[in-house]
Amino acid sequence: MDRQGGHLETAAAGEGGCILRLGGRLDAYTVADLWPRALKVLETHRETPVQLDAGEVTYCDGAGVALILDLLRRPRTPPVTLVNVPDKVQRLLDPFDAAALAAPPPPRAPRQGVRRRLGEAIQGLGQGLHAQVTFIGEATAALVHALLHPRQVRWGDAVLIARRAGADALPIVGLIALLLGVILAFQSAVAMKQFGAEIFVANLVALSLLRELGPLMTAILLAGRSASAFAAEIGTMKVNEELDALTTMGLDPLRFLVVTRILAALLVTPLLTLFANLVGLAGAAMVLLTFDIPLVTFVNQVSQSVSLTDLAGGLVKATVFGLLVAGVGCLRGLQTRTGAAAVGEATTRAVVSAIVLIVAVDGVFAVIYFHLGI
Amino acid sequence: MPADPSHTGPVIQVQDLTLGFGGRPLLEGLNFDVHAGEVFVLLGGSGSGKSTLLKHMIGLYEPLAGEVRIGGEVLTGSEGAARRRILRRFGVMYQSGALFGSMTLLENVRLPLEAYTRLSREAMDLVARLKLQLVGLAGFEHHMPAEISGGMQKRAAIARAMALDPGILFLDEPSAGLDPVTSADLDRLILRLKDILGMTFVVVTHELPSIFTIADRVIMLDRETRGIIARGAPAQLRDHAEHPWVRRFFNREATEAA
Incomplete structure (x- = not known):
């Protein structure tokens, strides 16, 4: 946990679930450490509810938004729910649709066959x-x-x-x-x-x-x-x-x-x-x-x-x-x-x-x- | 929210800047500030030194005298780690887009993240996808720059410039060579980014409709006097400018543009 940068804490919730608290500064440098830890929490609580609490986020940029959306887009039952989102972070999240991001981008054009290339x-x-x-x-x-x-x-x-x-x-x-x-x-x-x-x-x-x-x-x-x-x-x-x-x-x-x-x-x-x-x-x-x-x-x-x-x-x-x-x-x-x-x-x-x-x-x-x- | 909250005051300070080549000054004694969250436009006739000033502001060229401060730190003459720290504060969109032709759009946007962060490949890809989505290029991640239009290339260049979420974006003639509809789309994108992300923009442009749409403040450079001949809001300059060239620039062209 780094109070100067970003931090991530977990707490128990009802039904065996978990609250994942993100806080502090979420930028391209701090989320590099938080990201794998957050994914590990999701992996541990694969079949129980997980709430993502963003109430303590003080600063968030594109990388922080990407981390939150990545956690929300993961296909799981029940899905991760986002709570206590500060207005400023919500405005950054608004242009994006987490569900749409679950699908990979359109692939590159497939390579042509050997006969065609020959x-x-x-x-x-x-x-x-x-x-x-x-x-x-x-x-x-x-x-x-x-x-x-x-x-x-x-x-x-x-x-x-x-x-x-x-x-x-x-x-x-x-x-x-x-x-x-x-x-x-x-x-x-x-x-x-x-x-x-x-x-x-x-x-x-x-x-x-x-x-x-x-x-x-x-x-x-x-x-x-x-x-x-x-x-x-x-x-x-x-x-x-x-x-x-x-x-x-x-x-x-x-x-x-x-x-x-x-x-x-x-x-x-x-x-x-x-x-x-x-x-x-x-x-x-x-x-x-x-x-x-x-x-x-x-x-x-x-x-x-x-x-x-x-x-x-x-x-x-x-x-x-x-x-x-x-x-x-x-x-x-x-x-x-x-x-x-x-x-x-x-x-x-x-x-x-x-x-x-x-x-x-x-x-x-x-x-x-x-x-x-x- | 990406603007760095630790710095107060103007995000860019240009102080007594004299710039030129071979010891001969092109512009002398320039002084102006750019404030957080505004769109600041550099204007002037052809050859007045707008793009040259922009290149001095981003540290590509060293001035003959004076200095440029970004976020309170002196960029002029800075070196090593200090310079890299200042360079991370801003992104630049060059006139031609300057996308790397051998890389896909996703790879272009991912490049600064690879250079400056320790994010995993998957995380970098997601950040790059979000940037491309923000500029309306979702679905084009795996396209090569040569496969998309000029307007799309400029938007992709903005996405790349925003990869590290800098507080400041420098745009060199973003509307040049674009049709009016694409140009207006780009203006809307700038205002949207300013609104959502609170970014500061420094823009070189000739396009009057664009200036009246996006600019909070402008300065007008003049080749003959080698300095700033007007500064203020575009509408204020159009209606109250004292300099005849400035009046001609705004009123005649503005009337035509309307």
């Missing part, structure tokens, strides 16, 4: 594929239109996006490329030193970076930075009805938003890849210096081992990766649904889809280059 998932996949094919067609048309009518392209936006996706990405691309070159050269040099073949580490690193790792690593970084940014920007615009505003103004969101982003990505991805290749080679050169291979030797070895075709092959791949990253980022942004979680979901889907596509297309390039003898 069907909807397949339908969703089909619709997603349809949307992707439609997007590829529309984006291609928009790009062709942009090439035929370059003055209609919003070059200012494209340059701004290119700066954000390209120039602003230089530090992270440079850092990762440097570390990649260092690690690749060091791991290879340790193994090849056993055969006295450290000199060929330059060949290995140069070929790996220019043909494979440079474009791949740059594209994955671009997916993490720019595909997510494109999806979030366009997704937020969709949630804010900015895309609807563009459409009703007669401006095609694809030409207005997607073309500029794809053009920017097409421009910056090969440049970033070139930068990554150079920094990666610099990292490898630094490592080989510690293995007593001078810089001149490294440069000679690199220039003999790789051709312009290797470099161009890597840059072509990088350009295609850039197209994929920008396209997927924009597509996921355009597919954003409503709600606070939608933009986050679109961003995640953009990054995951872009990375999967990059790796898959890299495999296709490997087969094509093999057959072309590149």
